[in-house]
Amino acid sequence: MTEIFLKLIIGVVSMTALGIVGGFIIQGVDRKLAALMQARIGPLLRQPWWDFLKLMRKENVVPEHAVPWVYNAAPIMAFASVITIFLYLPFAGFNPLMEGYGDLILIMYLLAMPALAMVFGGFASGSPYATIGAQREMVTMIGYELPLGAIVISFAWKMAQSGLAHPFSLKTIAANPIWNLVGPFGIIGFILLLLAMIVVTPAELSKGPFDAPEAKSELAEGLLVEYSGRNLAMFYLALGAKMIAMLGLTVALFFPYTISQYFQVDTTVKIVIEVLFYIIKIFLVMFVSVTLMRVSMARFRITQIVEIYWKLGGTMTFLGLFLIMLDGKL
Amino acid sequence: MEYMTTLSSGSGFWHPLLWLTAFVVVVVLAVIIRSFGARKYKMDTEQTKPFLSGNDESDPNEIHVRAGNLYWGYLETLKGYYEKMISLHTGNPADYLLWLFGVLALVVLIGLLA
Numbered sequence: 468m469t470e471i472f473l474k475l476i477i478g479v480v481s482m483t484a485l486g487i488v489g490g491f492i493i494q495g496v497d498r499k500l501a502a503l504m505q506a507r508i509g510p511l512l513r514q515p516w517w518d519f520l521k522l523m524r525k526e527n528v529v530p531e532h533a534v535p536w537v538y539n540a541a542p543i544m545a546f547a548s549v550i551t552i553f554l555y556l557p558f559a560g561f562n563p564l565m566e567g568y569g570d571l572i573l574i575m576y577l578l579a580m581p582a583l584a585m586v587f588g589g590f591a592s593g594s595p596y597a598t599i600g601a602q603r604e605m606v607t608m609i610g611y612e613l614p615l616g617a618i619v620i621s622f623a624w625k626m627a628q629s630g631l632a633h634p635f636s637l638k639t640i641a642a643n644p645i646w647n648l649v650g651p652f653g654i655i656g657f658i659l660l661l662l663a664m665i666v667v668t669p670a671e672l673s674k675g676p677f678d679a680p681e682a683k684s685e686l687a688e689g690l691l692v693e694y695s696g697r698n699l700a701m702f703y704l705a706l707g708a709k710m711i712a713m714l715g716l717t718v719a720l721f722f723p724y725t726i727s728q729y730f731q732v733d734t735t736v737k738i739v740i741e742v743l744f745y746i747i748k749i750f751l752v753m754f755v756s757v758t759l760m761r762v763s764m765a766r767f768r769i770t771q772i773v774e775i776y777w778k779l780g781g782t783m784t785f786l787g788l789f790l791i792m793l794d795g796k797l
Numbered sequence: 798m799e800y801m802t803t804l805s806s807g808s809g810f811w812h813p814l815l816w817l818t819a820f821v822v823v824v825v826l827a828v829i830i831r832s833f834g835a836r837k838y839k840m841d842t843e844q845t846k847p848f849l850s851g852n853d854e855s856d857p858n859e860i861h862v863r864a865g866n867l868y869w870g871y872l873e874t875l876k877g878y879y880e881k882m883i884s885l886h887t888g889n890p891a892d893y894l895l896w897l898f899g900v901l902a903l904v905v906l907i908g909l910l911a
Contacts, residue, residue, distance in 0.1 A: 475815060479822045523834040531845040543831065547823040554819055565819075568803055568812035594847035598862045606870040623808065635809045679870075692848050697834025701827060769870030777874070 475554070478564040482553040490707020491515040493714070496750065497758050504762045515707065519700050527696030532593025541588030542694070542701030548580035549705050552712040557641040559738075559745035560725040570635035571619050574716060578615075578671060581705050582608050585673075585680075588702075589690030600689020603769050604673075604680035610776035611670045611677075614663040617784035621660055621791055622720060625649065628795045641723035649794050656790030661721050663784045666775065668756040671713050673706065675761035679769045710757070711749070717756065718748045 495512040502509020511517075529535050554565040555574055563569075582604055589601030619635075622645065626634035629648050633639050645657055670677035681689040688694075694702060726744050727737035767775065803812040838844060847854060862869075872879060885892075 471815065472818060475819055476822055479819045480826065483823060483826050526835060526838040526844075528838040528844055530847055531841075532847060543824055543827045546827045547820050550823040551816060551819045554816075565812075565815060567810070568815050570809045570811060572809050573811045573816070592847075594849075595861055596848065602862045602867055603870060606868060609868070609871055627808065633808070633810070687848060687850065696838070697831050697836075700834060701831055704830070770874045773871050773874035 475565065478554060479550065482564070483550050486550050486553060486708030486711060487704055489711040490704060490709075491519070493710050493749070493753060494707045497710075497753060500754060500758045501762050504758070515703075519703055522695075522700035522703060523697055525696040527698055528693070530593050530693045533693065534591040534593070537587055537591035538693075539698060541584045541591065542698045542705065545581040545584035545588075545705040546701050546708070548577055548584065549708045549712055552577045553708075553715075555637065556712065556715045557637055557719050557723070558715065560727065560741040562638050562641075566636075566638050570633070571623065571637060571640070572635055574637070575612075575615060575619055578709075578713065578716075579608060579612070581709055582671075582673075584705075585690055585702070588694070589680075592690070592693040594693045596687055596692045597690050600680045600682070600692065603682075604690055606769055607670050607677060607680055607772055610773045611667045611780070614776055614780035614784045615667050615671075617781070617788055618660050618664055618667075618720070621656070621784070621788045624788070625653070625791055625795065637719050641719050644723050645721065649791065650797065651794070652790045652797065653794035656787040656794065657721070659783045659787035659790070663780050663787070664717055664721070665756040665760070666780060668713055668717065668752075669760045670772070670776070672710050672757060674757055676764035676767050677772055678761075678766055679772055682766065710753070714749045714752045714756070717752050718745070722748050722752070 492512070494515040495510070498514065499509045499512055529538060552574055555563045555569040555577075557563050586601045586604050586608075589597040589604065592598075622640055623634040625645060625648060626639055626643065629643070631639050631643060646654065649657060669675065673681055679689075681691060691699065691702060725741055727740045730737060730740060732740075801814065803810050885896075
């Protein structure tokens with residue numbers, strides 16, 4: 468058991484570094500691509516790093532109506548919960564670090580924790596804009612949890628129906644690409660689930676067009692309006708790392724394929740190939756589900772967000788689940 | 798050493814203690830990273846007043862989101878559904894029993910057909 472704890476601690480430290488560095492890179496690429504799509508030059512790729520440094524040097528104001536301990540703890544909780552997700556995600560063909568100690572349902576709950584930390588932080592700010600933002604964040608969460616839950620259930624159902632042990636395990640899902648397990652109806656069903664996942668991703672990451680909780684032009688950053696300095700910097704790190712985690716989850720569920728088996732090269736080169744292939748997959752998923760979504764659409768109202776997730780998302784995912792079950796029975 | 802076992806429902810599984818350990822380690826790392834940032838600010842100045850786009854601050858109790866409005870966007874979107882559901886809640890026990898037996902009959906019927 469000591470070995471596991473030692474592996475865990477080393478893993479946590481390296482995953483924290485990966486989450487921070489990966490978060491900076493992916494945010495930089497996202498901002499650059501968004502700028503190019505809007506015919507702007509855009510920031511440098513390393514701009515998120517400079518933004519973080521700038522925030523760390525700014526004053527860390529605690530508003531007079533705030534509940535200081537909740538207000539200060541929220542960014543740390545958000546960051547810590549995101550980093551723990553990495554322990555249960557497979558990366559570049561490697562099994563999750565804590566394989567066998569946490570499943571897809573745990574990841575679903577851990578994905579909700581940073582959003583909850585932001586909600587607590589927003590309410591603890593003692594600002595009207597922040598409380599409206601926090602209220603919207605809660606409603607958005609209720610919205611996207613329905614399609615996300617249906618996606619998780621669909622995967623687990625298909626894995627169990629295929630006779631695989633531990634249907635909620637990401638190792639099982641990654642080792643058995645879903646597209647190889649289903650027939651034509653199942654493929655249509657999982658395409659619907661993939662589309663739902665693409666729509667859920669921006670809301671999970673508080674990105675447009677589902678950024679009503681922050682709504683810069685309306686609520687002046689909403690639930691983050693009072694945050695500054697190192698507290699805001701920690702939220703910045705958490706959101707960057709969450710981007711990697713969410714995209715990593717999409718890749719693990721829908722695109723777990725590896726390519727190194729097609730190359731007759733050394734193990735080290737194979738690892739490099741897998742890592743590069745994984746990065747390409749992450750960037751492609753990011754481009755479609757984050758950059759393209761926020762550049763091509765204006766912000767939705769909070770009522771429209773619920774409508775999209777509960778009516779459209781709910782219908783899509785349940786229809787997808789129905790098709791997958793029908794496929795399983797044929 | 799029961800506390801060291803992975804909890805399993807047959808399908809799902811997780812190990813709370815390992816997660817908690819990881820969480821505590823990241824919290825420590827986060828506190829260390831945060832400690833490199835600037836700590837000071839000007840207390841009891843205009844800086845600590847809530848940002849309201851330059852407007853005067855009203856009584857906080859009047860302008861904050863009340864608990865009853867916490868799920869406003871959700872309730873507003875599903876207004877039609879809630880109106881129907883509320884109208885069905887008549888407060889008459891006979892109506893509730895009718896619903897109970899109706900749903901039970903439906904479940905039995907589905908069970909028999911399946």
